[in-house]
Amino acid sequence: MENSSEALGSKGLINRHEFVRIIIQCLYSLGYSNSASCLESESGVSYWSNEFQLLESLILNGNLGDCIDYLNSIKDVLGETAESALFLVFRQCVMEYLNCGEDALALGVLRKQVSALDVDKYKVHGLATCLLSLKDRELGAVVGSGGDVVVHDLRRKLLGDLEKLFPPPIVVPEARLEHLVESTVTAWVDACMYHSSSNTVSLYEDHCCSRDEIPTTTTQILTGHKNEVWFVQFSNNGEYLASSSNDCTAIIWKVLEDGKLTLKHTLCGHQQAVSFLAWSPDDTKLLTCGNTEVLKLWDVETGTCKQTFGNQGFVVSCCAWFPNSKQFACGSSDPEKGVCMWDCEGNVIKSWRGMRMPKVVDLAVTPDGEYLISIFVDKEIRILHMATNTEQVISEEHPITSLSVSGDSKLFIVNLNSQEIHMWDVAGKWEKPLRFMGHKQHKYVIRSCFGGLNNTFIASGSENSEVYIWNCRNSRPIEVLSGHSTTVNCVSWNPKMPQMLASASDDHTIRIWGPSLKKKKAT
Amino acid sequence: MDLDPRQYENVAINDNDIHNIVLSYLIHNCYKESVESFIACTGTKQPVDYLEDMDKRKRIFHFALEGNALKAIELTEQLAQDILENNKDLQFDLLSLHFVELVCSRKCTEALEFAQTKLSPFGKEHKYMEKLELPMLQDFMALLAYKEPEKSPMFHLLSLEYRQQVADSLNRAILAHLSLPSYTAMEKLIQQATVVRQCLSQEAGKDGPPPFSLKDFLKS
Numbered sequence A: 001m002e003n004s005s006e007a008l009g010s011k012g013l014i015n016r017h018e019f020v021r022i023i024i025q026c027l028y029s030l031g032y033s034n035s036a037s038c039l040e041s042e043s044g045v046s047y048w049s050n051e052f053q054l055l056e057s058l059i060l061n062g063n064l065g066d067c068i069d070y071l072n073s074i075k076d077v078l079g080e081t082a083e084s085a086l087f088l089v090f091r092q093c094v095m096e097y098l099n100c101g102e103d104a105l106a107l108g109v110l111r112k113q114v115s116a117l118d119v120d121k122y123k124v125h126g127l128a129t130c131l132l133s134l135k136d137r138e139l140g141a142v143v144g145s146g147g148d149v150v151v152h153d154l155r156r157k158l159l160g161d162l163e164k165l166f167p168p169p170i171v172v173p174e175a176r177l178e179h180l181v182e183s184t185v186t187a188w189v190d191a192c193m194y195h196s197s198s199n200t201v202s203l204y205e206d207h208c209c210s211r212d213e214i215p216t217t218t219t220q221i222l223t224g225h226k227n228e229v230w231f232v233q234f235s236n237n238g239e240y241l242a243s244s245s246n247d248c249t250a251i252i253w254k255v256l257e258d259g260k261l262t263l264k265h266t267l268c269g270h271q272q273a274v275s276f277l278a279w280s281p282d283d284t285k286l287l288t289c290g291n292t293e294v295l296k297l298w299d300v301e302t303g304t305c306k307q308t309f310g311n312q313g314f315v316v317s318c319c320a321w322f323p324n325s326k327q328f329a330c331g332s333s334d335p336e337k338g339v340c341m342w343d344c345e346g347n348v349i350k351s352w353r354g355m356r357m358p359k360v361v362d363l364a365v366t367p368d369g370e371y372l373i374s375i376f377v378d379k380e381i382r383i384l385h386m387a388t389n390t391e392q393v394i395s396e397e398h399p400i401t402s403l404s405v406s407g408d409s410k411l412f413i414v415n416l417n418s419q420e421i422h423m424w425d426v427a428g429k430w431e432k433p434l435r436f437m438g439h440k441q442h443k444y445v446i447r448s449c450f451g452g453l454n455n456t457f458i459a460s461g462s463e464n465s466e467v468y469i470w471n472c473r474n475s476r477p478i479e480v481l482s483g484h485s486t487t488v489n490c491v492s493w494n495p496k497m498p499q500m501l502a503s504a505s506d507d508h509t510i511r512i513w514g515p516s517l518k519k520k521k522a523t
Numbered sequence B: 001m002d003l004d005p006r007q008y009e010n011v012a013i014n015d016n017d018i019h020n021i022v023l024s025y026l027i028h029n030c031y032k033e034s035v036e037s038f039i040a041c042t043g044t045k046q047p048v049d050y051l052e053d054m055d056k057r058k059r060i061f062h063f064a065l066e067g068n069a070l071k072a073i074e075l076t077e078q079l080a081q082d083i084l085e086n087n088k089d090l091q092f093d094l095l096s097l098h099f100v101e102l103v104c105s106r107k108c109t110e111a112l113e114f115a116q117t118k119l120s121p122f123g124k125e126h127k128y129m130e131k132l133e134l135p136m137l138q139d140f141m142a143l144l145a146y147k148e149p150e151k152s153p154m155f156h157l158l159s160l161e162y163r164q165q166v167a168d169s170l171n172r173a174i175l176a177h178l179s180l181p182s183y184t185a186m187e188k189l190i191q192q193a194t195v196v197r198q199c200l201s202q203e204a205g206k207d208g209p210p211p212f213s214l215k216d217f218l219k220s
Helices: A016-030 A033-043 A050-060 A064-073 A081-099 A103-112 A121-130 A147-165 A176-191 B005-010 B015-028 B032-042 B050-066 B069-079 B088-104 B108-123 B137-143 B160-177 B185-207 B214-219
Strands: A217-222 A229-234 A240-245 A250-255 A261-267 A276-279 A285-289 A295-299 A305-309 A316-321 A327-332 A339-343 A348-352 A360-365 A371-376 A380-385 A390-395 A400-405 A411-416 A420-425 A434-437 A448-451 A457-460 A467-471 A479-481 A488-493 A501-505 A510-514
Touching: A016 A033, A016 A176, A050 A064, A050 A147, A064 A081, A081 A103, A081 A121, A081 A147, A103 A121, A103 B108, A121 B137, A217 A261, A229 A276, A229 A501, A240 A276, A240 A501, A250 A285, A276 A316, A285 A316, A285 A327, A327 A360, A360 A400, A371 A400, A400 A448, A411 A448, A420 A457, A448 A488, A457 A488, A467 A501, B015 B032, B015 B185, B032 B050, B050 B069, B050 B160, B069 B088, B069 B160, B088 B108, B088 B137, B088 B160, B108 B137
Parallel strands: A229 A488, A316 A360
Antiparallel strands: A217 A510, A229 A240, A240 A250, A250 A261, A276 A285, A285 A295, A295 A305, A316 A327, A327 A339, A339 A348, A360 A371, A371 A380, A380 A390, A400 A411, A411 A420, A420 A434, A448 A457, A457 A467, A467 A479, A488 A501, A501 A510
């Protein structure tokens, strides 16, 4: 027999006896009883503790008096559970007396012993009600001709209840080994800054994703625009990228199977710079607008302009689609024009104009269509719950330049002129935002986006020509991507290809970023 | 009092009405001698066998008040068999009084037997087991667990107030059976005045009359 107090593990932190006992529990729960009992005899470690085995034999033999004495003798080991355990056994006594018609004895147990226990009074009262009739709900079973069998079942049930109640080391907590392993895996994943894969984590290696999982090097430079590129966004299905520029055009690019992008359509027609665009949720239509421009609706397949909204008097600065791809909201850069809801034919469906409606800086509708979030020039964020028409207002301390909503409709981020990105929850329960910093932003509109599977990452442009990537868990960037020669205005993370990121810059180019090594995936 | 006392002078009151009000109070509470001398003094007429009924009612009421529920039940059934049958809640209350008596005299085994035979049929109906205005069957059974039931959380079930409550209900049930009013005219008048005042002050807001206070009314 091995020394049961021997320590195992490279640091000597593991108690051998406990270790073997937990393994035995696991074997039993996996259904390998033969192996489990074999291990018990080989190691001399018994799964059931001596105390529990004694209780088991006392209870199954109906020796409840001795059982109670024994429980009283190990009160110290039982700690807080002692009184509850005694209650369960006394309860069994009452039941068994009632079962053989000894009502007076049952009553005696209740009055003398049960009421002296330090347990919840309602349990005691409930037991008193059992005295009325055995066919009570407490028992849950009709005591009839199968008297002996029922008593035996009750005793088994009592043991089960005691097993759930007792503390270690009398009883090993349920599924202990699984719990220990999962705690470790969870700790790995929590610490993994680059973690974005949905694969199950292998137990063979300490998990830690490498930076090869996320985009870090330039894989392509797109030069279709003739002036500063102000906005990029991937389509919802990840198959297209749209970009808009100071050269008054917008371009739709196609994402090919090998990850390269080619120009599909150049959308001409705007008179002024196009600073904003929005894909319809079904990716068939694209809206483009600019700070001093009208709003145009384009058909993606043909690249033709279907509608123009607004005129010189009504200038749209930002827009957002509703999930049905038929209606959208737009915000005007004129104060007092407010936010309007249009349909694709140009009809105004709703408008929100306040007494004091400052200029709308940015607008978004959550993908589930429940909330409309607007950013105003007076540093206010207004979250409107569409169904109840109730509004929540968050006041920031610095001017906000842009807004981006996460794919699961739960979170959103805003870029502030104070060089911080703030993350808030859509439901409005957070008192403080999560802050992300490290990039540069003083003067220009810089945009950021969520990225990666489960929106674990944030990427943002910056005035120092670099792209910044954060893991949402940490306020400092995990990656800084260099390549552009001047201010990066906007970024977009491909929602269907988490290793592809696009950035738009004042250097007239769009850069596509991918992972640094092309690893061959093991089958 | 805010109302102008002169308004009262316009209301004519019949002496007979006043006599009836007083009489109904005396009869309700079985004050036999008072009733007799009141009738003698004022010459009011009453139904012939009211005295007999009143005697019976008085005895029943007092048995119930003392906690001698079995006697109260016996006499009630003699008076009219269907009073308790039609009023199961009352029957339960009376039986529970007896149960409480047994518990108080520390005859616990008897109490348990009594509960098993007489009270458990009520246990089949949900309202005696669920949380309602009626004291639950469970509360009574729980008394058995305590060596000193007076110190248990259900001590109010052993109190005079509880017995008074049950005795009053019984009294009202019997009166109803005899086609007499269950509540005295006096009680009803005071309740009426209170409710009317409440309605007035709700409607008129701050300017309305204050809530009815019997004490203030009697002093003014």
